[in-house]
Amino acid sequence: MLEVRDLGIRYGATVAVEGASLRVGEGEIVTLVGANGAGKSSLLKGIAGLERAAAGRIVFRDGDVTGQPAHARVGAGMALVPEGRRVFGELTVRENLELGAYLRRGRAAQERVAADLELVQSVFPRLAQRRHQRAGSLSGGEQQMLAIGRAVMAAPRLLLLDEPSLGLAPRVQEEIVATLRQLHRERRLAILVAEQNAVLGLDLADRGYVLHRGRVVLEGSSQHLAEQGSLIDLYLGSALGTEAQAPV
Numbered sequence: 001m002l003e004v005r006d007l008g009i010r011y012g013a014t015v016a017v018e019g020a021s022l023r024v025g026e027g028e029i030v031t032l033v034g035a036n037g038a039g040k041s042s043l044l045k046g047i048a049g050l051e052r053a054a055a056g057r058i059v060f061r062d063g064d065v066t067g068q069p070a071h072a073r074v075g076a077g078m079a080l081v082p083e084g085r086r087v088f089g090e091l092t093v094r095e096n097l098e099l100g101a102y103l104r105r106g107r108a109a110q111e112r113v114a115a116d117l118e119l120v121q122s123v124f125p126r127l128a129q130r131r132h133q134r135a136g137s138l139s140g141g142e143q144q145m146l147a148i149g150r151a152v153m154a155a156p157r158l159l160l161l162d163e164p165s166l167g168l169a170p171r172v173q174e175e176i177v178a179t180l181r182q183l184h185r186e187r188r189l190a191i192l193v194a195e196q197n198a199v200l201g202l203d204l205a206d207r208g209y210v211l212h213r214g215r216v217v218l219e220g221s222s223q224h225l226a227e228q229g230s231l232i233d234l235y236l237g238s239a240l241g242t243e244a245q246a247p248v
Contacts, residue, residue, distance in 0.1 A: 001026045001061060001190050002047070002158055008055030009042045016042035017214040019056070024158065024192050029184060031201035031222070032194045034211035035236045040194035041083055043211065044162050048080040049073045061157065075103050077157035081164060085147040089136025093127050096135050096146055100153030112155070119186070120149040123179055141172035145179070152183065161193040165200050177204050198236060202226050210235050
């Protein structure tokens with residue numbers, strides 16, 4: 001479904017991602033783990049079209065999307081849940097969710113949008129309870145649920161998540177992970193999740209990549225990577241079991 005080939009992302013003279021390659025298969029969950037500043041957010045933004053590729057190619061659903069703008073990638077079936085949630089605080093929960101479906105037009109599409117709204121509210125009952133509440137008044141965990149729900153409203157085939165556990169209590173992290181698994185089962189969504197929390201990321205995913213200074217330095221099944229704890233420790237700067245929560 002997704003193939004990233006030798007991707008480079010730069011901010012002026014600063015190299016954020018260099019020669020990064022990864023793939024996500026249809027209906028697969030893949031994690032990208034790395035320390036603070038490893039380039040995880042830049043890589044996801046490059047895939048989503050929010051940062052321009054300085055080198056390499058991004059192929060999505062057999063089409064080269066490297067030069068396409070972000071909205072075209074959303075239309076092709078890709079949706080990003082950004083780090084920090086980025087909900088529209090002055091709008092209601094319902095309005096935030098409806099904005100996620102802004103590219104879906106026409107009578108037939110609107111019927112599917114209504115069905116997806118019901119799905120999101122069933123998966124996240126608290127969003128249904130707070131649908132008329134301003135998004136800025138929600139807790140951090142509820143805002144993360146809203147950000148995920150808003151992305152689901154775009155009807156993606158591939159969901160990109162940037163640090164979904166950041167700043168959340170362990171109980172809320174577990175709730176988010178359980179919901180992602182449910183969405184994966186019900187929608188057969190492919191998911192690429194960037195996590196500094198290696199334990200959570202590898203537990204959620206089928207396969208993983210370790211990013212260090214903008215480069216992919218390890219890859220393999222989640223089980224294989226979990227067994228390489230000492231190696232991952234070198235790149236994360238903390239033990240595999242440490243639930244680091246610093247922002248990227």
